[in-house]
Amino acid sequence: MTNPAYPLLSALNSPADLRALPAAQLDDVATELRQYLIDTVSQMGGHFAAGLGTVELTVALHYVFDTPEDRLVWDVGHQAYPHKVLTGRREKLRTIKLKDGLAPFPTRSESEYDTFGVGHSSTSISAALGMAIAAQRSGHKRRVVAVIGDGALSAGMAFEALNHAGSLDVDMLVILNDNDMSISENVGAFSNYFARVLSGKLYASLREGSKKVLKRMPTVWELARRSEEHMKGMVLPGTIFEEMGFNYIGPVDGHDLGALVATLKNLRDLRGPQFLHVITRKGKGYAPAEADPIKWHGPGPFDAKSGEIFKEKATGPSYSQIFGQWLCDMAELDSRVVGITPAMREGSGMVEYSRRFPERYFDVAIAEQHAVTLAGGMACDGLRPVVAIYSSFLQRAYDQLVHDVALQNLPVTFAVDRAGLVGGDGATHQGSYDLSFLRCIPNLIVMAPANENECRQMLFTAVESERPAVVRYPRGQGPGVAAEKNMRALPIGKAQSMREGRSGLAIIAVGAMVPFCARLADQLDATLINLRFVKPLDEELLVRIASTHRAIVTVEENVVAGGAGSAIAECLSAHGYTLPFLHLGIPDRFIEHGSRSDCLAAAGLDIPSIESAVTRWWHVPAKAAAR
Ligand SMILES: Cc1ncc(C[n+]2csc(CCOP(=O)(O)OP(=O)(O)O)c2C)c(N)n1
Numbered sequence: 001m002t003n004p005a006y007p008l009l010s011a012l013n014s015p016a017d018l019r020a021l022p023a024a025q026l027d028d029v030a031t032e033l034r035q036y037l038i039d040t041v042s043q044m045g046g047h048f049a050a051g052l053g054t055v056e057l058t059v060a061l062h063y064v065f066d067t068p069e070d071r072l073v074w075d076v077g078h079q080a081y082p083h084k085v086l087t088g089r090r091e092k093l094r095t096i097k098l099k100d101g102l103a104p105f106p107t108r109s110e111s112e113y114d115t116f117g118v119g120h121s122s123t124s125i126s127a128a129l130g131m132a133i134a135a136q137r138s139g140h141k142r143r144v145v146a147v148i149g150d151g152a153l154s155a156g157m158a159f160e161a162l163n164h165a166g167s168l169d170v171d172m173l174v175i176l177n178d179n180d181m182s183i184s185e186n187v188g189a190f191s192n193y194f195a196r197v198l199s200g201k202l203y204a205s206l207r208e209g210s211k212k213v214l215k216r217m218p219t220v221w222e223l224a225r226r227s228e229e230h231m232k233g234m235v236l237p238g239t240i241f242e243e244m245g246f247n248y249i250g251p252v253d254g255h256d257l258g259a260l261v262a263t264l265k266n267l268r269d270l271r272g273p274q275f276l277h278v279i280t281r282k283g284k285g286y287a288p289a290e291a292d293p294i295k296w297h298g299p300g301p302f303d304a305k306s307g308e309i310f311k312e313k314a315t316g317p318s319y320s321q322i323f324g325q326w327l328c329d330m331a332e333l334d335s336r337v338v339g340i341t342p343a344m345r346e347g348s349g350m351v352e353y354s355r356r357f358p359e360r361y362f363d364v365a366i367a368e369q370h371a372v373t374l375a376g377g378m379a380c381d382g383l384r385p386v387v388a389i390y391s392s393f394l395q396r397a398y399d400q401l402v403h404d405v406a407l408q409n410l411p412v413t414f415a416v417d418r419a420g421l422v423g424g425d426g427a428t429h430q431g432s433y434d435l436s437f438l439r440c441i442p443n444l445i446v447m448a449p450a451n452e453n454e455c456r457q458m459l460f461t462a463v464e465s466e467r468p469a470v471v472r473y474p475r476g477q478g479p480g481v482a483a484e485k486n487m488r489a490l491p492i493g494k495a496q497s498m499r500e501g502r503s504g505l506a507i508i509a510v511g512a513m514v515p516f517c518a519r520l521a522d523q524l525d526a527t528l529i530n531l532r533f534v535k536p537l538d539e540e541l542l543v544r545i546a547s548t549h550r551a552i553v554t555v556e557e558n559v560v561a562g563g564a565g566s567a568i569a570e571c572l573s574a575h576g577y578t579l580p581f582l583h584l585g586i587p588d589r590f591i592e593h594g595s596r597s598d599c600l601a602a603a604g605l606d607i608p609s610i611e612s613a614v615t616r617w618w619h620v621p622a623k624a625a626a627r
Contacts, residue, residue, distance in 0.1 A: 005039075006032040014088050015062040015113070023063075026257050030059050033082055034285045038304050040093050041081070045300035046424075047104070049283035049293040050079035050149070053179050053254070057147070057278060058082040060260035064268060065143055068112045071131045075124035075148040075158075077105030078298070079177070087113035097424035099594030099602075104426050119428025120393065121366050122155035124148050125174055129165045132172040143268055145173045150191060151182030151343065154365035165273050166245025173267055173274045174246065177254065179282040182343045183297050188365045197237045198251065198279065241275045250277030255284060294346060316480050319455055319473040323415050324349030326456045327386060329487070330463060331357050336384040337463065340364060342371040348388040348417055368393050372400035372412075379410040384463055387412060391419040391431025391472060398437065405468045406443045412469075413462040419448070419472035420512060420557035421586070421600055426593030432586045434472055435510070436562035439535045445469035445492060446535040448511030448556075448564075451481035454532070460487035472511065474557065476596060479515040493536035499528040504550035505618055508542075510534060510564045513555040513605070520611045524618060526553075534564045537571050546577040553582045553614050557605060560585035582617045584610060 003010035008025060009032040012018050018029065034055045041048045059082070061072055067087070074080045084102060085093055089111065095101025106114035116127040128146035135142050148158060153176060165172060180186055180195055238248025247270065252263050260278070267274050283289025288307035289296035295309070302309040317325070327350065331337045338360045341348050345363055354361040364371045368389060375385035394401070394416060405412050419431040438446045445467055449455035455473050462469035498514065498521070505526040509517045514530045521528035527549060529541070545552065552572075554565030565583035572579075586603045593599075600606040604613060 006036055008032055009036055009085070009090070012086060012090075015067050015086055018059070018062050018086060021063075023258075023261060026059055026063060026261065030055050030257060033059065033085060036085060036090070036093075037081055038286055041299075042302050042304040044094055044096070044098070045298070045302075046096050047078035047081065047298050049286075049289045049296040050179075051081035052284045052286055052289060053280040053282045054079045054147075054177060055082050055284070056255050056257045056260055057175070057177065057280065058086060060257055060264055061145065061147070062086050064261055064264040065145060068115065070143040071115045071128065071135075071145065072113070073116045073124045073128040073131070073144070073146045074106050074118060075146065075152045076121040077118035079147075079149065080106050083113070084111075087111055097426070097593050099592075099598040101593075104424060104593055105428060117428070119425065120396070121152040122148070122157040124152070125158055125161035125165060128172055128174070129161055129168075129170065132165075132170040133168070136170055143171065143173065145175060147175045147177055149182075150176060150178045150180060150194065151186050151366055154182070154186065154188050154190065154343070155367055156369060162241070162244050162246070166241075169272060171271050171273075173276060175276045175278055176250075177278055177280055178251070179280045179293075181282045181293050182366065183347070184294050184343070184345045184363070186365065187343075187363050191365075194237055238275065238277060246273045246275035248275045248277065250275075251279045252276065254278035254280035297346075314477065316477050317452065317483075318349070318477050319452065319475070320347065320349030320417055322349075322452045322455050322478075322483055323388065323417065323459065323473070324352055325483070326459045326487075327353045327388075327415075328356055329485075330386070330460065331360060333487075334384060334463065336382060338362065338378060338383050338385050340371050340375055340385055340387045342366055342368045342389060342393065344388065344390065344393075347390070348415070350388060368396040369400050372397040373404040375412040376400070376404040376408065376410050379405075379412050380408075385412050386415055386459075386463070388415045388417065390429070391416050391434045392422075392429050394434060395437075401438075401468075402441055406441045409443045410468055411463075411466045413459065414468075414470040415459060416470055416472040418475045420474040421591060421596055421603060421605070422475045423596035423599055424593050427590040430586075430591050430599070431472070431474075432559050432591065434470075435534050435556060435558035435564050436566075438470055438472075439564070439567055440562070443468055444535060445533070447471045447490075447533055448531070449473055449478075450496075450509075450511060450514035450530045450532075452478040453481045453483045456483040457488060457490055458532075461489045461492070464489040465492060474512045478512070490532065493533050493538055495532050495538035495541050496530040497527070497541070498530050499526070501526040501528070505553065506545045506549040506551070507553045507555065507614070508545070508565075508568060510554075510556035510558070512557050513610075516605075516607050516610055517555055519607070520614055523611070524615065526618075531564060531568075534567060537567055539571055539575075542568060542571055543575050543577075546572045546575070546579060549579070551580045551582070551618065553584065553617070555584045555605075555610060557600075558585055559588065561588060582614065584613060 105119045124146040132144040241248045282293035340362045343366045378385045447458040458471045503525040508529040556564045
C-alpha cells in the first residue's frame with residue numbers, strides 16, 4: 001500500500017523496483033527518502049547527518065548497479081540508513097538499534113544487500129578487493145563497489161588496501177564520499193590537501209569546464225583521457241590515486257543525481273581499479289544538521305520542525321565526562337601530560353580539553369595504531385601521553401600496545417572508554433574483550449573503577465605510576481559517587497574489601513559490577529571484594545579469601561574466557577587452592593544491539609540475572625560440594 005506522504009518511496013520494496021523507474025523520477029525518490037530519514041530518525045534517534053549526505057549516492061548506486069548480485073560495500077555503515085530503506089527494510093528502520101530491531105550497521109545476517117559486516121571503519125576497500133578477487137577467480141562478471149568516507153580514508157588499513165588493489169588487475173570501484181568531516185572536523189595532511197585543492201579557484205573553474213566536457217563526451221574514460229594533460233600534476237586531487245594504480249575520476253557533485261547516474265554508468269563498464277571522488281555535504285537537506293554536523297552525527301530523538309534534540313535527563317556525569325574533567329585537571333597539574341584521540345573527541349569527553357589545551361591535544365584521525373605508537377614515542381622523550389580510546393577500537397592497536405608500549409615499559413596511560421556492553425551500537429562496538437587481552441601483557445597495570453571517584457583516582461594513579469597503565473570504564477553514568485577534587489594515587493595491586501560475610505561465600509566483582517553485587521552480598525551474607533586491579537592481582541588478599549571461604553564467585557563485564565575470573569582462578573590454583581568457582585561474565589557469543597540494560601540482560605549481567613545465578617549456584621551444588 002502506498003503512503004501518501006511518500007508516494008514513490010512506499011512503493012519501492014527492493015532495488016529492482018527502483019530500477020524499474022524512469023531516471024526522471026529519481027530526484028523525487030531522493031526527496032522522499034531524505035524526508036523519510038528525517039521523519040523516522042527524529043522519532044527514535046540514530047546516525048543521521050552522514051545518511052542525509054549519501055541519499056543521492058545510494059539511489060544512484062542501486063539504480064545503476066545490479067545489487068545484490070553486484071557487491072556494494074559500505075565503510076563503517078553509519079551512512080547506510082538510506083541503503084537499508086531502499087533494500088526492503090523501510091518500515092523496520094524505526095526499530096534500528098533497538099533490541100531485536102534492525103542492526104545499527106550493515107550486517108550480513110540481516111540482508112543479502114549487506115555484503116559485508118561493518119561498524120569499525122576503513123575495512124571497505126580490503127573487503128571489496130577480496131570480493132573482486134573471488135569474482136575473478138570464479139569467473140563471475142559481477143561489479144564490486146566500496147564506498148568510503150574521507151574520515152575512514154585516514155586509516156592505515158584503507159591505504160594498505162589501496163596499495164594492494166592498485167597493483168592488481170582486478171575490476172573494482174572505490175568511491176570516496178568526501179564531506180570534509182569525520183565525526184568532528186576531519187584532520188590530517190591528506191584532508192587538508194583535498195580541502196585546499198577543492199576550494200582553489202583554479203580547480204573550481206576546471207571543474208566547471210570538465211562538467212561541460214562531460215556533457216559532450218560519450219564516456220568518462222574519454223573524459224579522463226582528454227582532460228589528463230591539463231589537469232594531472234597541476235591541481236587534480238586524484239594524482240596520488242593515479243600514482244597508486246587507480247583510474248581517478250572526479251570530483252563529482254554527490255547531490256546531482258543526473259551526474260552521478262551518468263558517471264556510474266560509464267564507470268560500470270570500465271576494467272581495472274577505478275576511483276570516483278564524490279563531494280557531499282554531511283547533513284544535506286536538513287538545515288540544523290548542515291549547520292552543525294557534529295551535533296547531528298548521532299542525535300537522540302528530536303523535534304523535526306524546530307531542530308530541538310530532546311535531552312535525556314542525566315542524573316550525573318558520564319564516565320567520559322569524568323575522564324574529560326580529570327584530563328583538564330591533570331594537564332594543569334603536570335605540564336608533561338598530553339591527550340591523544342583517534343577521531344573521537346566528542347565521544348571520549350575531550351571537547352573542553354581540546355579548547356583549553358590546543359597545543360597538547362592530538363586528534364590523529366581514525367588511526368588507533370598510530371595513536372598508540374605515537375604515545376610510545378612521546379613517552380620516550382619526557383611527555384606523559386594519555387590515549388583515550390574505546391575498548392573495541394583498541395583491538396585495532398593490539399600489537400602497538402604490546403610491542404611499542406608495554407615491552408618497552410613506557411609510561412603511557414590508556415583511558416579505555418565503552419569497556420563492557422555499549423548498547424545500541426551493537427556487536428561491533430561491545431567492549432567485551434579488553435580485560436582478557438590486556439591482562440596477559442607483561443608490565444601493564446590494568447584497573448577497573450567501581451564508581452566515578454575511583455575512575456578519577458585510578459587515572460591519576462596511572463600517570464603517577466610511571467608505567468604503562470590502563471583504566472577501563474563503561475559507557476554512560478556510574479552509580480553516582482561524586483569525584484573528589486583531590487587526587488591521590490591508589491596502592492598498586494590492592495583490592496578493596498567492601499563487606500566481610502559469614503556465610504563462607506566470597507563475591508569478587510570488577511568495575512561496574514561491584515555496585516551490582518552489593519544487595520546480593522547482603523542477602524547471602526557474603527564477603528564482597530572490589531578487585532580494582534585486574535593486573536597486578538592482590539594475591540595476598542586472594543589467598544586470605546581462599547583460606548577463609550568455601551566458594552568464590554567472580555563477576556565482570558568482560559568475556560568469561562580469559563578474564564579477571566580466570567586470573568583469580570589461575571592465581572589461587574597456583575597457591576594450591578581448589579575451592580568451587582562460579583565465573584560470571586559475558587558468555588561465549590556475540591551480544592547484539594539493544595539498550596545497555598538489554599545487552600546486560602542478554603549477557604546475564606543485569607542485577608536480577610546475577611542474583612539468581614549466584615543464589616542458585618550457592619544454594620544447591622556449590623554449597624553441597626563445599627561442605
Ligand atoms: C576503527 C574505528 N574507529 C573509530 C570509529 C568511530 N567512527 C564512526 S564514524 C567515524 C567518522 C567517519 O568519517 P567519514 O568516513 O568521513 O564518514 P562521514 O561520517 O563523514 O560520512 C568515526 C571516527 C569507528 N567506527 N571505527
